[in-house]
Amino acid sequence: MESKTKEYQVTRRENDILYVLWSAGRPLMASEIANDELMLTTVHTTLKRMLKKNLVEVVDFVKSGNVYGRCYQPTVSLSEYEMSKMSNDFKKIKSTEVTVTDLVAELLKNEDKETVKKELDELEQVIKDIRNEIKEKQKNT
Numbered sequence: 187m188e189s190k191t192k193e194y195q196v197t198r199r200e201n202d203i204l205y206v207l208w209s210a211g212r213p214l215m216a217s218e219i220a221n222d223e224l225m226l227t228t229v230h231t232t233l234k235r236m237l238k239k240n241l242v243e244v245v246d247f248v249k250s251g252n253v254y255g256r257c258y259q260p261t262v263s264l265s266e267y268e269m270s271k272m273s274n275d276f277k278k279i280k281s282t283e284v285t286v287t288d289l290v291a292e293l294l295k296n297e298d299k300e301t302v303k304k305e306l307d308e309l310e311q312v313i314k315d316i317r318n319e320i321k322e323k324q325k326n327t
Contacts, residue, residue, distance in 0.1 A: 193274050194267060199224070199232045200241060208264040213245045213257035233258055 196204070206219050216233055220226040236242045236258075246257040260267075276289065290309070294302050 192266075192270055194241070194262070194270055195239070196241065197232075197235075199228060200236055200239075203229065203232055203236065204241065204260055204262075204267065207242070207258065207260050213259040215248065215250060215255040215257055217250065217255065219258075 242258045
């Protein structure tokens with residue numbers, strides 16, 4: 187099965203800005219992103235790099251005082267970003283003894299029974315879908 191997980195190469199500042207945008211839940215101007223840890227000049231410079239990397243996009247221009255400012259939003263969802271990080275980190279584990287099954291078992295170990303049951307039901311459906319996808323690909327080759 188081929189890997190579809192995208193690996194995002196982000197700096198610490200780019201990561202900080204992405205989390206500010208996700209937390210806001212709406213497009214923000216650079217001045218709205220800036221805070222005590224992120225100076226406005228740093229935000230502008232970082233957003234420019236992020237546009238080139240396609241991590242953010244300009245979605246609107248709004249008037250702020252006497253000037254117009256760009257509003258930015260992430261091009262990737264928080265969930266997609268976090269799953270990509272976890273997946274890529276898992277692939278970097280050197281031990282061949284640690285499997286996806288081990289990871290899932292460890293993640294479910296301390297959950298309550300209802301949560302585990304729900305997760306297992308969802309996993310069963312994912313497994314069924316992946317098996318069907320593999321069968322279809324084998325038929326077509």
